Amino acid sequence: MSSSNTVVEVIGATAAALCLATWLWRERNRLSFPPGPRPIPLLGNIADIPVVKQWEAYRDLGTRYGPIVHLQVLYRHLVIVNDAEVASDLCEKRSAVYSGRPPLPMISDLMGWSWNIGFMDYGPVWKAHRRVLQRYFGNSISSQHTSLLRKNTRLFLSDVLAVPSKFEDYIRRAAAANVLTMAYGIDIARHGDPLVVLADKASNSIIAAGLPGSFAVDWFPFLKHVPEWFPGAGFQRIARESRALSSGMKETPYTVAKEAVREGRAHASLVLDSLNSSDGDISSDDLIKNSAGAMYLAAVDTITAQIMSFIMAMLRNSTACRKVQEELNRAVGDARLPEYADRAQTPFLDACILESCRLYPVAPLGVPHCTSQDDEYRGFRITQGTTIIVNSWAILRDPKRFPDPDAFKPERYLDANGRLDPSAEYPSVTMFGWGRRICPGRYFADSTLWFAAAGLLSCFDLACELDVNGKPIIPTEEMHSGLVAVPAPFSCVITPRSEKHAELVRTAQDDIE
Numbered sequence: 001m002s003s004s005n006t007v008v009e010v011i012g013a014t015a016a017a018l019c020l021a022t023w024l025w026r027e028r029n030r031l032s033f034p035p036g037p038r039p040i041p042l043l044g045n046i047a048d049i050p051v052v053k054q055w056e057a058y059r060d061l062g063t064r065y066g067p068i069v070h071l072q073v074l075y076r077h078l079v080i081v082n083d084a085e086v087a088s089d090l091c092e093k094r095s096a097v098y099s100g101r102p103p104l105p106m107i108s109d110l111m112g113w114s115w116n117i118g119f120m121d122y123g124p125v126w127k128a129h130r131r132v133l134q135r136y137f138g139n140s141i142s143s144q145h146t147s148l149l150r151k152n153t154r155l156f157l158s159d160v161l162a163v164p165s166k167f168e169d170y171i172r173r174a175a176a177a178n179v180l181t182m183a184y185g186i187d188i189a190r191h192g193d194p195l196v197v198l199a200d201k202a203s204n205s206i207i208a209a210g211l212p213g214s215f216a217v218d219w220f221p222f223l224k225h226v227p228e229w230f231p232g233a234g235f236q237r238i239a240r241e242s243r244a245l246s247s248g249m250k251e252t253p254y255t256v257a258k259e260a261v262r263e264g265r266a267h268a269s270l271v272l273d274s275l276n277s278s279d280g281d282i283s284s285d286d287l288i289k290n291s292a293g294a295m296y297l298a299a300v301d302t303i304t305a306q307i308m309s310f311i312m313a314m315l316r317n318s319t320a321c322r323k324v325q326e327e328l329n330r331a332v333g334d335a336r337l338p339e340y341a342d343r344a345q346t347p348f349l350d351a352c353i354l355e356s357c358r359l360y361p362v363a364p365l366g367v368p369h370c371t372s373q374d375d376e377y378r379g380f381r382i383t384q385g386t387t388i389i390v391n392s393w394a395i396l397r398d399p400k401r402f403p404d405p406d407a408f409k410p411e412r413y414l415d416a417n418g419r420l421d422p423s424a425e426y427p428s429v430t431m432f433g434w435g436r437r438i439c440p441g442r443y444f445a446d447s448t449l450w451f452a453a454a455g456l457l458s459c460f461d462l463a464c465e466l467d468v469n470g471k472p473i474i475p476t477e478e479m480h481s482g483l484v485a486v487p488a489p490f491s492c493v494i495t496p497r498s499e500k501h502a503e504l505v506r507t508a509q510d511d512i513e
């Protein structure tokens, strides 16, 4: 073959490849975005972004446009997913592309929370942090964690016995005690521990910032550079205050924990465990500090709100509540407090917990994911950098998955013999998130809910407060929006089920290991 033929062939092949690439590029760009409300010039769908009860507004968009809805705000694309199958297709089956986090100029850059794994984009830094947490939590609940839960539940019950009206504070205190011991091996003071005060202030500052997108700077990142004194730049003051708290929350408990390690008096914890690891990728100071610090923010508000939702559900469904107590009478009796081993005998309690998580998920929109490259799904174009919001709340009320979805029906998780039915659809499928970003603390959270619910209902009666006419004030189902959705404040009258139960709670403290 002559060399001129070869040149022609090379040119021909190159031209064909170029044509093919151009055709593919055109095809890709011919794909349209998923359906959604018509954007207005320049600002796009800014008026369609809800500011309260976002999960309901996004569900309504889904009813109009289908399970996958596209919105565009300025240059940012958002995809709202209201369907479990689509969420799994994208965030699980295509997790290599859908595991990022959108940029969070206010929370990460200005408020200084970029060290927190929950806000990190997908990549090697995130992976390194995730390994630390995954190694510590594993894929089940450890006996070390159940004895921690046992201890703090007993303290919680005795606090409730002393001042029942402050039950929410005590739920929060128990959650904080669990996390600070797990993360740092620190035993906190019964009341007003300075580390808890600091961590609460820090997490409140971030919760007060609301959902990502609540500040203009989230949409116009150049505002990051506006000085604090500039009119309208109040967000810079909020950011400065939160920055100081964020740094305190990361550094202070870690310093205390490391001192205890140095002096040989440290309890088992993520810090101790990771420092002792022979794996150099895990024992780095920054990795451990950041991973331990992230746990408080991720765990305390979520757990507190989910237990509050359970109590709210019990007040709204007193027949189910009584049935749980009858089950606990049979499984535990009145001569001792519940132990984790009793869980196998309390399927109805588990079903009630599941149903309260389904109806009142505390992360109704999960945490947004973000795409790391362009993708095509069901013939639609999803571009790189699109924010993916999975509407867990809508999925958990999808009538195809949960018939009669607005009703409290614990029976939906039980088989004909009253045992938990492994083939039932459980809310854990969506309430802990998706794919590579799924909540690493989910097994611990699940056990925490059981301990709190079993302890409370085994020893106490819950009742609605009465109004001036003697009618019970039944809590509404209202949940307040935010990074974590919390039930609207409600009152609950808590009384010991009998003097024997009260005595059990009083003496339980002596039984703490």
Ligand code: HEM
Binding pocket: 117, 118, 119, 130, 133, 179, 294, 295, 298, 299, 302, 303, 306, 362, 363, 366, 367, 368, 369, 431, 432, 433, 434, 435, 436, 437, 438, 439, 440, 441, 442, 444, 445
């Ligand atoms: C009822 C309690 C809880 C709920 C409903 C919950 C829910 C969630 C959800 C929805 C996510 C986002 C997942 C995603 O991006 O798809 C998440 C992430 C996370 N959770 Fe939980 N969580 C709970 C308790 C806990 C606990 C007890 C811990 C640890 C002690 C924890 C640690 C984390 C961490 C570190 C992340 C960030 C993971 C990452 O970005 O890779 N969570 N959780």
